[in-house]
Amino acid sequence: MIDLYYWPTPNGWKATIMLEECRLDYRAIPVDIGGGDQFKPDFLRISPNNRMPAMVDDEPLGGGAPLAIFESGAILEYLAEKTGKFLPKDVAGRYRVLQWVHWQMANLGPMMGNANHFKNYARNIVDDPKMLAYGEKRFVGEVDRLSGVMDAQLSANEYLAGAEYSIADIISWPWAVLIGRMLGEEMWENCPHLKRWVDQLRARPAVDRGFRAHREWGQRELTEAEEKARRELLFNQDSGKVRAAREEAARAAS
Numbered sequence: 001m002i003d004l005y006y007w008p009t010p011n012g013w014k015a016t017i018m019l020e021e022c023r024l025d026y027r028a029i030p031v032d033i034g035g036g037d038q039f040k041p042d043f044l045r046i047s048p049n050n051r052m053p054a055m056v057d058d059e060p061l062g063g064g065a066p067l068a069i070f071e072s073g074a075i076l077e078y079l080a081e082k083t084g085k086f087l088p089k090d091v092a093g094r095y096r097v098l099q100w101v102h103w104q105m106a107n108l109g110p111m112m113g114n115a116n117h118f119k120n121y122a123r124n125i126v127d128d129p130k131m132l133a134y135g136e137k138r139f140v141g142e143v144d145r146l147s148g149v150m151d152a153q154l155s156a157n158e159y160l161a162g163a164e165y166s167i168a169d170i171i172s173w174p175w176a177v178l179i180g181r182m183l184g185e186e187m188w189e190n191c192p193h194l195k196r197w198v199d200q201l202r203a204r205p206a207v208d209r210g211f212r213a214h215r216e217w218g219q220r221e222l223t224e225a226e227e228k229a230r231r232e233l234l235f236n237q238d239s240g241k242v243r244a245a246r247e248e249a250a251r252a253a254s
């Protein structure tokens, strides 16, 4: 059985979609990132970067002790290797896919996360309008650029890494489907190939199941005080917070 440490967000959906596509049995364990579960000692042992998703496979590929993995890119690569699905075995095909997996991990995900921060959260934290405007311009601009990169790639290929559906698509779709919300829905007119691919994947039953997995966990209305505490927790993390979590984990272990 696979335990998936999960919260319904784009990075979480990458893992649920992959598990659904591979038809693997899994148990989703909630990591309420607004409530601080990502700093709990048991979770940090699996995911030292205090981020979800993370997973533990108690019947790992190659046998042996349960295998814990954090970072969605590594999780998808492992599941592809374990099932023999969505990652070609030949060297050229494999790297055609992996370069887009790394592209997503280093570009689309972080830029959309930062753009979302400046567009929707930063105004509650800083009041310097110049800083807000620059942050938004920089990161929303990058998301716009990246939408062009995907559109160009998909104008010549059915899927991101070529003719076959792969983990490059699975890892990129959960962020790409939200691009319209960030840039304005009219952006799709400039990106018809990206739109075609987003809709094509949305129609896959496994994508639908993964995208909707435990949606209800993230839907509770927060009070103003809870919302403030959530912002404080998510947007105020430094090495002191990591050290405190490590000390708590050491105390819990002793």
Ligand SMILES: N[C@@H](CCC(=O)N[C@@H](CS)C(=O)NCC(=O)O)C(=O)O
Binding pocket: 009, 010, 011, 012, 033, 038, 050, 051, 052, 053, 070, 071, 072, 073, 105, 109, 233, 234
């Ligand atoms: N590069 C990581 C990013 C994971 C990530 O940022 N997860 C967010 C939720 S979407 C999280 O756990 N945030 C907790 C926090 O900010 O403390 C991955 O792809 O797995």
